[in-house]
Amino acid sequence: MSISAALVKELRERTGAAMMDCKKALQATDGDIDAAIEKMRKDGMAKADKKASRVAADGTIAIVERDNAVAMVEVNSETDFVAKNEEFIALADKVATLAIEHRPADVEALLAIDDGNGTLEEQRRTLIAKLGEKMDIRRFVVVDNAGGPIATYRHGQRIGTVVALTAGEDAELARDLAMHIAASNPQYRNAEDVPADVRESEKEILKSQAEDSGKPAEIIEKMIEGRLRKYLAEITLYGQPFVKDPDTTVQKLLKDKGTDVARYVRFEVGEGIEKQESDFASEVKATAQATAG
Known part of the structure; x- marks a missing residue:
């Protein structure tokens, strides 16, 4: 017809x-x-x-603030081109909004939310078909106010941070700390939060390096202790030099301000995802071989 x-x-x-x-x-x-x-x-x-077997290691970080809480999500695409698409960005913003409104237990529960336009999973699949790339709603977090200011920072589309302080009203401090975390990427809040196995692994590496120096055992032990303290300072938020004033540590800054970090979260697009490296010639060759087979 x-x-x-x-x-x-x-x-x-x-x-x-x-x-x-x-x-x-x-x-x-x-x-x-x-x-x-x-x-x-x-x-x-x-x-x-x-498209489910493809690797989506690009994408965007979306942040939504509401009622003394913040939701932050990572939504992945295969390419930077799609990551900048208006509909893709709108989907990421919707994911963050639904996360803060519904507080789902996990990503699976988040995908099952229906906002009147179908479930989030259905909307994701529809956009995949339209834009032609795999897209994943990879992770999300909702951070609540902890008695002090809560702040966020987003560096472009690729890095996002949230910080909740325990006391005070210094919103600028919270914002500065959010920027610090984006730049310095601390793996733990303080030395006490570093797992024992991480400590022991690093200590074994330092011990092996120190023993090669040929110094006496008591000197080697002091070398290991000193280097371990330095390592713990580098990987913890409290031990790091504050980015806006490298002469003071974050821990000292917080003490001077009479507050503490209740929680912080840092997302970086694609971290931990192994990207597939390939070139056009190899893809053509692989396709030809498969056809021949």
């Missing part, structure tokens, strides 16, 4: 899909617009499943 331009336009407005995809869906359903929408939804799911 003949499909009118007005019908294609209506379907495009309702789905946001490309004109050609809308026309094909309407032709396949004899002009039934509701059936066409359902077909496009199912096709989108199928396309999303085909």
Whole structure:
């Protein structure tokens, strides 16, 4: 049957899909617009499943603040190009908003939330089909006020931090600490938070290095202790020199201000995700071999 331009336009407005995809869906359903929408939804799911094995290590960090709490999420894409797409960014903002509104227990529960436009999982799959890349809602966190100011910092789209202080009203301090954490990436809050196995592993490395010096045992022990203290200072927030005043540590700064860090979180896009390295020639060769087989 003949499909009118007005019908294609209506379907495009309702789905946001490309004109050609809308026309094909309407032709396949004899002009039934509701059936066409359902077909496009199912096709989108199928396309999303085909992309599931790809690696999505790019993306964006989204942050939403509301009612003395902050939600921060990482949503991944395959390329920086899609990470800058307006619809992708809008999806990330929606994820953060739903996280702070519903406080889901985990990502699976977050994906199951329906905001009236389908579940978040359905919306994710639909956008995958539209933009042609794998997208993952990787992680989220909701941080509550802990008695003092709560602050956030986002460096571009790739790094986001949240800091909640225990006391005071120094919002600038909280903001400065959020920036410090973005720049210095402390792995733990203080030395007491460093797990015993991490300490012992580093101590064994330092011991092996010190023994090669040929110095007496008592000197070696002091060398190990000194180097371990330095290592713990480097990986902990409290031990690090404050970025805006390297002559003072974060711990001293907090003490002078009469407050403490109740909680901090730092997300960096793609951290811990192993990116697939490939080139076009290799992909063509692999495809040719698979076809030949």
